Amino acid sequence: MRPLAQAVMITPIGKVAVINSVDKVKKIDVHAESIPYQIAQPNSLTKLICQQLEAYFNGKLTKFDLPVQLDGTDFQFKVWSQLNHIPYGEALTYGELANQVSTSARAIGGACRHNPIPIVIPCHRVIAANGIGGYSGQWRLGVKVDVKRWLLQHEKKNKQINE
Numbered sequence: 191m192r193p194l195a196q197a198v199m200i201t202p203i204g205k206v207a208v209i210n211s212v213d214k215v216k217k218i219d220v221h222a223e224s225i226p227y228q229i230a231q232p233n234s235l236t237k238l239i240c241q242q243l244e245a246y247f248n249g250k251l252t253k254f255d256l257p258v259q260l261d262g263t264d265f266q267f268k269v270w271s272q273l274n275h276i277p278y279g280e281a282l283t284y285g286e287l288a289n290q291v292s293t294s295a296r297a298i299g300g301a302c303r304h305n306p307i308p309i310v311i312p313c314h315r316v317i318a319a320n321g322i323g324g325y326s327g328q329w330r331l332g333v334k335v336d337v338k339r340w341l342l343q344h345e346k347k348n349k350q351i352n353e
Contacts, residue, residue, distance in 0.1 A: 191228075192225075192226050192227060192228040193207075193225060193227055193228070194209070194227065194228050194229075194230040195207040195208060195209050195219070195222070195227040195228070195229060195230065196208050196209060196210050196229070196230050196231070196232045196233065196236040197229065197232055197236050197239070197240050198222055198227050198229065199240055199243060199244070201243070201247050202247055202340065202344070203220060203337045203340050203341070204220075204221075204222070204223045204337070205222040205223050206218060206219065206220050206222055206243065206309075207219040207222035207225070207227050208236060208239050208240060208243070210233070210235050210236055210239060211235075211259065212233055212235065213235060213257060214235075214257050214258060214259035215235070215239055215256050215257065215258045215259065215307055215310065216258075216259050216306065216307075217306045217307065218239075218243075218306070218307050218308055218309060218310060220308050220309060220337055221337070235256075235257075238256065239256060242254050242255070242256060243309065246309065247344075249344070249347075249348035249351070252278035252279075252345075252348075252349075253278065254309075254310045256310060258307055258310065258311070260306065260307070261306070262301075262304060262306075265293070265297070265301065266301045266304055266305075268291055269287070269291060269297075269298060269301035269302070270301065270305060270311050270313075272287060272290055272291055273287075273302070273305070273311050273312050273313055273315065273316070274311060274312070276312060276315040276316070278312075278345050278348075278349060279345040279346050279348065279349025279350075280315065280349075281315045281316065281317045281342060282315065282316055282317070283295070283316070283317055283318065283319045284296075284298045284299055284316055284317070284318060284319070284323065285319055287316055295319075298316065299316075299323070302316055309341065314337075314338045314341040314342060315342070315345075317342075322335060322338060322339055322342070323338075
């Protein structure tokens with residue numbers, strides 16, 4: 191059976207699936223290209239999520255204001271909360287973020303990999319000390335890392351335009 195999404199958007203990074211309840215964002219799949227989602231009934235929150243994502247991709251939104259439902263460990267919640275403090279157009283290394291929450295860079299990578307709401311919770315703003323690092327568990331060059339690279343360049347460019 192095909193997974194359900196309330197919307198699948200065409201974006202500069204490819205298809206993005208939006209999964210939400212009546213009142214909370216549950217998941218954003220930034221790698222929805224290869225998954226044939228079945229579209230469930232969208233609601234007013236679905237429209238708001240899509241509007242904010244569209245504004246983000248158009249360089250007009252730098253911080254999301256959406257109600258989210260996160261399922262994870264206390265540690266993951268702690269990391270995901272810190273990700274929201276990384277300013278738009280900037281990045282921290284896994285090690286720098288690890289120092290902020292008293293853990294290891296590898297543990298930060300694991301929490302980022304399990305982030306169910308990428309872009310909204312900006313795990314793409316965490317990079318390796320010697321390069322871009324991985325995205326969604328992929329360390330080699332490829333589609334997922336290209337998405338991370340695009341998001342970082344998009345934010346950097348729009349931050350410079352708006353300064």
